[in-house]
Amino acid sequence: MSTELIIKVTTEEGEKIDLQLIESFVIEGQKYSLLSPVDDDENAYVYKAIDLGENKTEYEVVEDDHIFNMVLDEYEKMFN
Structure with a gap:
């Protein structure tokens, strides 16, 4: 059984x-969430996760390079 979380975005x-x-x-x-297309290990996107309550979350794409790099830095710290 897979425990991967798949998020549908438009x-x-x-x-x-x-x-x-x-x-x-x-x-x-x-x-913020780091997300990757299901069949693509090469690309990743950063989305701002907005809690709407009642177990609902809205994801808004992050276009700010500074925030994108901060998220990637945090991710890389996991491996150091």
Whole structure:
């Protein structure tokens, strides 16, 4: 049985894609998630995780390079 968390997101073009949760981090009080396309180990995206309550979370793509790099730095620290 797989314990992978798959998150469905809708792109700006309206296309629905499945992303696999790699890891989540809290940085400066905000939760961010590192996600990767299900069949693509080469690419990863950073999303801001917004808690909507009632076990619902909205994911907003992070386009800020500074935040993206902070999340990647936290991820890399896991392996050092």
